[in-house]
Amino acid sequence: MKTLITTICMAAVLANYSAEITLMMQGQLLLTFNKQMLVKKIIDDSFVNWGAVENLTEDVDERISQPSENAIINDQGIIESGKPGIQLDRQVFKEQLVAKLFQNQFDQQLDVPINRVYPKVDSELLSTISANKIGYYITYFNSRNKERSVNIEIATEAINNHVIFPGETFSFNEVVGERTMEKGYKRAPIIVKGELTEGVGGGICQVSSTLFNAVDRAGVHIIKRYSHSKQVKYVPPGRDATVSWYGPDFTFQNRYHHPLLIQAKARNGAVVIQIFSSEEIEVKHKQTPDASKQLPDEMKREPS
Template structure:
């Protein structure tokens, strides 16, 4: 009995030991599996990451667009030119870039041999035979310095630049036009030989061109712009004219008598001279030093009306005499006579 009990006890211990071993084995496997699952969940998806990198690398990089500046004509809204400042030295050769802009501004304003500039002298208004106004053209100026500054500012980030064009209309009131011939405030007369047909015709044509011209307050007057070309196409004839100290035959000879007569008339008022030239020879129709020679496309007679009031030019030809009068309304007579 004692041995049997001992054997039974030993068998039970073996069974219990086996059961415990089995339970411990299952627990270890479960923990290992759990740790493995956690490691898998925490491990980055190498495949997806690689694909992501490949996708980014496969994209085309955005190309940086250069800064551009477009110049616009405000009168027509047309593009004059588009430039890339960096290609012209902006940011690397600043002074050179500015100098190029200044030269371009000068060409745009004053023109070149191949193209006219934006700067335009005004063509004065005139009165017709019935006192109506014949419109001329305003003065146009492209402000070169302002254009360069605008271009420099726009060159930083790009954009559009409008040409800084300024137009100035004649400085008189339309309602004053009908009264500008009321009083004569200045006049001057020169003489010529009416028997010399060509010269007489040229004086008549040029005098007619300045007849009834309105010169407003602050207006600029250009003889060449007002009279126009003195060539055969406009009716001018051969006559003596002074060239390089000699009297020679040329188309339009005689128009300088008109410009000189005009000078001596307006010189009695408060005007500022912009351009005036003497002949290369002494002329007989005005005292020495009182002439104003002109040549279309060359020398001009120009002045600005700084008298403080508008006035009207009148030209009268009769019996070999050319008279140019400066007239105005009674309202402005006292203002103009201050300069007489």
């Protein structure tokens, strides 16, 4: 289709390229523009400006796109259904748009073509993979350290309900994202080159370390895991997983034949992470030591 249109463009003068086109979506006005913005003149002839068409397509897609929402398990343990999203059907849109340029009409209208984007995780899948707990780990923190507690809670919520499909790799940094004050993270103690200092997001290494021990118990294949330069108190020696946005990441791969579900909570001074999957999964469990329930003395500069 595009090849045919291109051939026509190189041989014909566009009709009424000063007319306007109105874009509509589901009966609502989206955008009105002049045909001339999609046309370029070469000597006495007018041709489609494919760069402008591509830019307009990108702009319309950004305006209308709505991401799908996966099904989740809420705080009451009830499965909430996911929601489909929408995105522009780019190829159909460009074909219809260019066809409008050749129509000898004024005040043209184009209903924007959209595609439904269905969630990757629906209620049926979530029901299937939440039936069998294959790994878990609990660590403890001093809830009186408010800044650090807030950071732990935000990071824990970021990984909660995350599903890793067979063959997929989980990256803590990718899933949690950059730790910024705009996201609610606070300045709290972190360890840098063996020294205690302050940084935005201090404390989230307890979340990554708890997750590491939970998936390790479930026999999940660990790809990257780095220890702190100084021993931390919330996990046994050598059982931590340090992370930093511009530095180390914690990653693992699901080599099982079934999806894995992360359920993570941080409440009342405890980080609880559980790994679930289907009843059919064959797990190679691994024995790991539990974390100490003894909390360190309350300190403003508590290790991350």
